[in-house]
Amino acid sequence: MFEYRAFLIKYAEIGVKGKNRYLFEDALVGQIANALKKIEGDYKVYKQPGRVFVEAGKGSIDYEGALDALKRVMGVLHICPIYIVDSTDLDKAYEEVVNYIGECYPTESFTFKVMAKRSNKKMPKTSPEISADIGGLILEKYGDRLSVDVKNPDKFITIELRDKAYIYSETIKGEGGLPIGTAGKAMCLLSGGIDSPVAAYMMARRGVKVEAVYFHAPPYTSERAKQKVVDLARLTARYAGNIKLYVVNFTDIQLAIYEKCPHDELTIIMRRYMMKIAEDLALKDECVGLVTGESIGQVASQTMQSLLSTNAVCSLPVYRPVICFDKQDIINISQRIGTFETSILPFEDCCTIFVAEHPVTKPLLAKIEKDEKKLDDVIDELYKKAVDSVEIINCEPMEVE
DSSP states (O other), X not given: OOOOOEEEEEOSXXXXXXXXXXXXXXXXXXXXXXXXXXXXSOEEEEEETTEEEEEEOSSOOOHHHHHHHHHTSTTOOEEEEOEEESOOOHHHHHHHHHHHHHHHOSSOOEXXXXXXXXXXXXXXXXXXXXXXXXXXXXXXXXXXXEEEOSSSOSEEEEEEESSSEEEEOOOEEOOOSBOTTXXXXXXXXXXXXXXXXXXXXXXXXXXXXXXXXXXXXXXTSOHHHHHHHHHHHHHHHHHXXXXXXXXXXXXXXXXXXXXXXXXXXXXXXXXXXXXXHHHHHHHHTTOOOEEOOOOTTSSGGGSHHHHHHHHTTOSSOEEOTTTTOOHHHHHHHHHHHTOHHXXXXXXXXXXXXXXXXXXXXXXXXXXXXXXXXXXXXXXXXXXXXXXXXXXXEEEOOOOOO
């Protein structure tokens, strides 16, 4: 079997970033290099106009591990395993393409189309001429099992002539989007459910560096519930990069709300204090927004009126990437990114423990604010205690077999 030792990385949106394009390219190069640090092999990552390349040094490499890591790097549109010829001499390049086909596909039968791309327009032949030459040589040697189809081929045989000749015939889909951190930083309210990890992933895909906050309510929620959220953060970090998780002890605030406020408003008022604390932590961490996994109408606290009430306590923008998704849409993404099985583990979070039997679905903001005043004699001290006792956990990407 042919052993690939290099990859050509294609990106999409980065290519239209104008004068700032180099910032996105440099971020992508750095994040690819970081993603490969734990993979067997010595990898060199470098950029050329419109492309990023990964080359393995001497010694053994983990090809599948490297490919898997590259597929999770935000900003990578396509990954092409490549064979590199250290020459742009056309005769040499022609010979190597023919040899490449024989080594990669020694017995297969398929249709193909040759795509030649040259960066040096002073070459003696044009790209269509080079493509035709290579196609003819392939048919000459392998015409008994290969044939040309320019409209709908089984494989595109591509050769890019730059400083070297880069040959490839396979294109693997990456995550796309933008490199992490190029769009700023946001704080995600991470529960133990299905939706919030998906929301964090989707923001990361748009180049946002995601941190997270989890509201813990011991003894009403167990250490297993907390560990579940840590695991979700680590699973999400496989795509989003390291996540700083703030764990807030929310028990005393919840008990005060339960004791002093109308029970049908419990979830809304609790949610408002979660948003307040999340915003305080976000501002200290230089975040420029909050992120939640809320979807309109999914539960009582996610109606339009409820979202209005929770938004009212925030000065930072609140981003809700799954706001119009059906539940199944969210589940599908969570299954693809590997968070679903952990999300459905039966460990209760603090919201489900204190949920009202008949929660208000269309709260009036004025009434919520009026009822919150019943907390005035205790809330400042409880709020300060909760913020001052925050635990911070650095969640690195979880290795998954």
